[in-house]
Amino acid sequence: MxxxxxxxxxxxxxxxxxxxxxxxPARADAVIGGYPVEISATxxxxxxxxxxxxxxxxxxxxxxxxxxxxxxxxxxxxxxxxxxxxxxxxxxxxxxxxxxxxxxxxxxxxxxxxxxxxxxxxxxxxxxxxxxxxxxxxxxxxxxxVIPMAGPGDAAYRPGTEAVVYGWGDTTGGGAYASTLRASRVQVLSDAVCEEAYPGSADGTYLAGSMLCAGEAGGRDACQGDSGGPLVAQGRLIGLVSWGNGCGRAGSPGVYVRVSEVARALRGGR
Missing domain, CATH: 2.40.10.10 (Trypsin-like serine proteases)
Structure with missing residues (x-):
């Protein structure tokens, strides 16, 4: 977990x-199911x-x-x-x-x-x-x-949108941390799918509006050490790596902070 x-x-x-x-040392297929990227691209x-x-x-x-x-x-x-x-x-x-x-x-x-x-x-x-x-x-x-943040109603949040998550975290779910930056392609999922995966338990509770989740049918995900890293779609920041159940498990997608909620909070003052 x-x-x-x-x-x-x-x-x-x-x-x-x-x-x-x-x-x-990390395997070559980090984040989880990922690939190496140059810092100049991100x-x-x-x-x-x-x-x-x-x-x-x-x-x-x-x-x-x-x-x-x-x-x-x-x-x-x-x-x-x-x-x-x-x-x-x-x-x-x-x-x-x-x-x-x-x-x-x-x-x-x-x-x-x-x-x-x-x-x-x-x-x-x-x-x-x-x-x-x-x-x-x-x-x-x-x-x-500097990357732009996606605001409320941005098309990049739509279910089915391809996104990319970046980080130096665990590449296997077993403690093999990457020394070089990695990325993994995931798909933005619907709130209904996310709520079904995380209805409220010791793992956490999925809250539509302030969170989004993304993944595939297992095998592509963020993991330990990737917290706070970016989830990017269509050239805009849409999420921050936050939490989930396991790494790359089918039926347990990664959960991200919805960046439109962050932008709203920051506009309100801090």
């Missing part, structure tokens, strides 16, 4: 307060890192994020919880956003310090509702790294 898509060993690492050594995909919390082999990556403004990175609220980090996020001095780097073992791109953290005050860790947060960077990223 999976709930939020943080690194599977994050809790152990945080509790022990020692660096986490990276798991075994410059808005970034990694959240803390070498102090999660070790240095993969630059301390533990979640994903997406650039929605030159100094603003959207990610999942649960990525910044004490359960994941072992301490309040503002007490992680080396929390950074890695941009412009597909291979986490390389030195390309930049590592931007985080100047401010805003976590959605309406986030509910039981239902997984409102699972989003915004990091403000100390220095702006390149203008070309």
């Amino acid at each position: 999976r709930r939020p898509f943080v690194r599977a060993l994050a809790l152990v690492a945080a509790a022990a307060a020692i660096p986490l050594v990276s798991p075994a 410059p808005w995909t970034v990694a959240l890192t803390s070498r102090d919390r999660f070790g240095g082999t993969r630059a301390g990556q533990f979640c994903g994020g997406v650039v929605i403004g030159r100094s603003s990175v959207l990610t999942a609220a649960h990525c910044l919880s004490e359960d994941v980090l072992g301490t309040p996020p503002r007490q992680v001095p080396d929390l950074k956003v890695v941009a412009g780097r597909a291979d986490l073992r390389a030195d390309a791109g930049s590592e931007a310090a985080v100047r401010d953290i805003w976590i959605n005050p309406e986030y509910d860790g039981y239902t997984n509702a409102g699972d989003f947060a915004v990091l403000t960077l100390s220095e702006p990223l390149a203008a070309g790294s």
